[in-house]
Amino acid sequence: MSNKAGSFLWNLRQFSTLVPTGKTVRLCPLGFCRPKIVHPNWNLRNLPLSGFDDRMRSSVRHLLQGMCVFKSGNDGFLTEGVGTTAVLMVDRLCGPRRLSLDSKPPLVSVGSSGNGLKKVNFHHEVFSEDVLTKETKPTPTDSRKLSQECSSLSDVLDMFSKAPTFPSSNYFTAMWTIAKRMSEDQMRFEKHLMFSHPAFHQLCEHMMREAKIMRYNHLLFSLHAIVKLGIPQNTLLVQTLLRVIQERINECDEKCLSVLSTLIDAMEPCKNVHVLRAGLSILVDQQIWKIDRVFTLQAVMKCIGKDAPVALKKKLEMKALRKLDRFSVLNSQHMFGVLAAMNHRSVILLNECSRVVIDNIHGCPFKILVSILQSCKELQYRNVALFKGIADYVATTFDIWKLKQVLFLLILFENIGFHPPGLMDLFLKKVIEEPEFLNMQSIVSVLHVYSSLNHVYECQNREQFLGVMASALTACLPHISSENLLNAVWSFCLMNYFPLAPVNQLLQKDVISELLASDDMERNVHKLRLLETCLELDDTPYHKPIDLPLPQLPRMPQYQHVKVAQVLSSLLGGDRFFSENVQLPHDYHVDFEIRMNTDRTQVLPFSDVDAASTDIQRVAVLCVPRSAYCLGLSHPRGFLAKKMQHLNIMGFHVILVNNWEMDRLDMEEAATLLKTKIYLGEALPAAGVNLQST
Template sequence: MSIRVTEGVMRWALRLCSRRSPWTQRSLLMTASIRNTSFPSQLAHVWGKRQIQPWRARSLVSSVRSYSKGSIRSEDLEEKEIPSSPLADLPAETTSGKIQTHSPFRDKLMRCVSPSDVLDLTCQYAPTVRQISNCLTHMWSIAKRMSEEQWRYEMQLMFEHPAFDRLLQLAMKSVAHMHNEDVAYSLLSMVSLGVPQRSRVVQVFLRTCQEKLNDFDEKSLSILASCLEHMESSPSVSTLKEGMRLVVEARLPRIKKVMALQTMMRMLGRDAPLDLKRKLEQKALTMTDQFSIPNAQYMITTMATMGFYSRPLLDVCSKKITENLNGIPFNRLLSVLHSCKELHYRDLDLLTGLSDYVTSMLDIWTNKQVLLFLSVFESLVFCPTPLMEAYAERVISSPDALTLKDLLCVLKVYSSLNYDLQHRRQQFLDSLSQALDSYLPKMSGPALLKSVFHLCLLGHFPSAPLEQLLQSSTVEQLNSTPSRFLPKQEKMFQTVDLCLRLDRPPLPRPLTVPQSVLGDPAPSSPSANQWILQSLQSVLRDRADTLLEEMVMVENYFIDGVITKPLPNQTCVTEASSREGGELPPAESSQRTAVICAPLSGFCYGTSNPRGPLAVKIRHLKILGYHPVLVRERELRSVPEEKRTEFLKGKIFPEDHRSDTRPETDQLQC
């Protein structure tokens, strides 16, 4: 590790060090070094979002052995990520009454800028019971605002500091005399700072919380809930969570703060009984007039954490977020969208508003940020038209700026959503091909297959990636794929094979997909949709000139019903041909209509635009001479039974719905 410290920074650190203890001196010198230090990229141990090196972890383990029960393994120091919680983020000074005003200790504590400073202060004073809690809370309040590099150094210094062990010993002895709020804050601070959860001090605090739980007020309960949400499962934690569930259920009508309610909801999580989730929902609905913008965001992520879908609550939150998009940071917007995906919730106004907002931020946000939004939009089956158009222009102007990961994401999004750029389409596809060609020498087989598959969905067939994919060496590599990936891989190869045979792209030399990667050529027969079949039979009951074939397989495509009918005005031509003793070929004398009942997932949300595989299916059926008629399954089910036949007639026989004057014209022509 090379450390380059400027002379001015070191001089500043040494001036401060002259008046500080050895531990604070070391902290300041390290802080000065951090500013010009480059760190190795591979760090094995994780502490929340913070990473520490293995040799640092070993020294930290040895420093906490004195107050922990039994041996502690290094993995005990690994703490799950603690997301930013409104309660966890409360600074120590906001807890009214915890720090006495006009106190020398309080004034000096507020001037501490590192955990080591706080520990030095405890060496100068004999902290009271309340001051012990103040120290722990202030240490966490300082530490969480540090950069990643400074965090690693400060945590090492904190655990090696001899006063840290003494402070935890004092906390363990004083816990029985602490106020309930101090107990909750101290436990939260220790767990957040990385004190091992199986250590004796944490276990003593957990048992004390169990004993005092019935006396905890709303604020103390919410602080404790914020802590328990991120703690590993153990008998003490499970017992305390169960006790909190009973207390929350009993006190639910008396909860007054939205944030406290949300924190308890997250702590209860997915394991909460359904009737309790319903009670929490009703309580939240009575408090919607208190919702701030952060409350609305946090409520959506809270429902995702609980695995609980409440349409009324989600609608209220979505409306508030949609009206205030400009004031919400990138990470929170992305978190809201991911939660919507997890809950299978889509609100057209929210998605449209977010799409327009991201488009307006296109010149400010990085490529990675925009692609993260495009990816989650695609997973929600929503086509953000303005964003797709604007981002395509960026790709056309600078295709070389795309990394391989970016490129795969762009191909997946645009092919899945079947977005048509119209007059810019060829430019966009050529730009993607240019970027793809530059990565071909170092692409793995699976990545190459995905790229070609998505390009085929888009109807674009660059020769270089196709030839490399179908080389024997690449095919052999893909044949060694683990069995769990084979079905998806075979499906992609089948699509590539169909596109080569049906689209017949102009390639320098003919290419075929080897049979060894196509899997079973016989597709599984899907179950018949009885609703559509019965309705089709009713539609054709009075039409003697039409023929219905049910459940037809064409290539690898399933069609609910194929209707063969004469072409418009073909009756007169047929009669004239018969008088002349001739006969028209069936392909020229009839029209084949392929009726496809597609699920809602086959279309972009809020539109009738088919996406991905369904769009390719329609394209190929047209090449094979069929006239595809798409019927959305939910749309069909929403039509009353007595009107269902007329609804299908309008889609299959649109000529019957022409104006009254049109048939007379046809007769004159005949």
């Protein structure tokens, strides 16, 4: 019995050299199982016979049951009985391998040695570094080499079909690298050939089979390439890779965090993407202070999205503030879009990045300028110095920009409410010189921008510009939609210009009926009523009324300006000297009306005077928000300017009271301010400059 035991221990000692590693599973904080590689010391002299651990017992058990291969399963490994007495446990991939397109060759072949112990003969498909030699390793093929040697997607698939190598991710990455060099039409044709190639489905099968053993960064790069190549997201390949990435998310290092964030941002929403985004948020929350690269930090911030917890957004903001001294110019430019993607308005970050952008504005690409302006609008971030810097840069380099690009920037400025007079003058002159640039959509956009920002009244070429725009609009009348026609004519009305042909076509019964039947009926009625008012009050060559009766719109609830009413009561001597919330003809409304003598030196009681008398001056007090002015200026925007003009025609002297100024003044200061506006001699210029800065 002792001889058998000694023989068994000798054989076991020899076998121990064939088992380089064991595998244990550690449960990570995210709730995913992460394999942990353990390198035990297999020296039986240091282990008592009674102290074999579970790993040794597992190995002995496999000596009797069969061979364990590298294919992962739910329990860690799947066993395939091959009727042998040898075992090889492979924990990770240490080298490339060749795969057959038709069958899966065995990893190990077993023979018999002369001493009675089963002998293991390793082929080049085995991955352990302990048994691989330079002569048995195939030449690795990386994605960069593939992309250089191949000129089309089909060439890469041909290379795969001839001699496939591990990992399959290299082929997908190489195909995406090649596709990026193609035009859209060529890429569309190449994708069609790719999907019909006989090796494509085999490559997808190899990719799914290798997903659990290839390096995590290769897995991420390959899925990113697969998505960019247009492989549908609901396919088994994409969903399988998403599940494997979820299971192995704890293998993320900083580089993988950046790639994973970019990948999630590029994918369409689905259940697996949602779960992966949630897992990434948890992982980022744990590793946020370990992130070193600013680029990785920004990619993560952009990926977690608007639905991330506020606490996590605050942590990311603090991390970004700590890295401010390492921000490059590009980092500062991209920070606007990152914060907009998070829907997190960090004024400190935005101010610092704005300073860097202004100092390095020359050479800034068009896409970056667009991203900055769009992000400022979404974040409601108003930095006049930043907007002025961008406008001045574009005006200085005006000749290098396309007119479409400048127009798009002007549209973004209008959305923000910023008025760049120098840039708008240059664009206006260019439109006069090159009217062929104008198409139907650009005509509507140009008219909207210039009327909304109330610019043409300060322009020397006003009549020439409006004539060019009217001629361009008239040429588009045969194929213009009713909505675009209304928008264009409404913009002309705000600029006090009435081209006959467009107005005639707009007032046709069928056009009016179509506008009243649209989904945005209330907005259309509002614009039609303004047109009707302009035709009645303004000096126009067109005096034909609108044939169809326009529906009455419900009156909007009026804001009660309590502080202004108190100040007027104290200043004028009681409530009987002014009227509040006065509704006027043509759907106009004023917050307060005061009646004074013609010299505007004395306020008259409402009950003692007649509004139709020629011996009185009616004063309209309008309480206006910031949005009624151009950003950072006292320059009224289009509708407010038009309303002031029409109130002047109706016999009113208009006074503008800024809501935000009244809120920060005490009662005495507010009374002094209103006194200087109401009484002549201390009042601001009004009536004659109804469309100018007040």
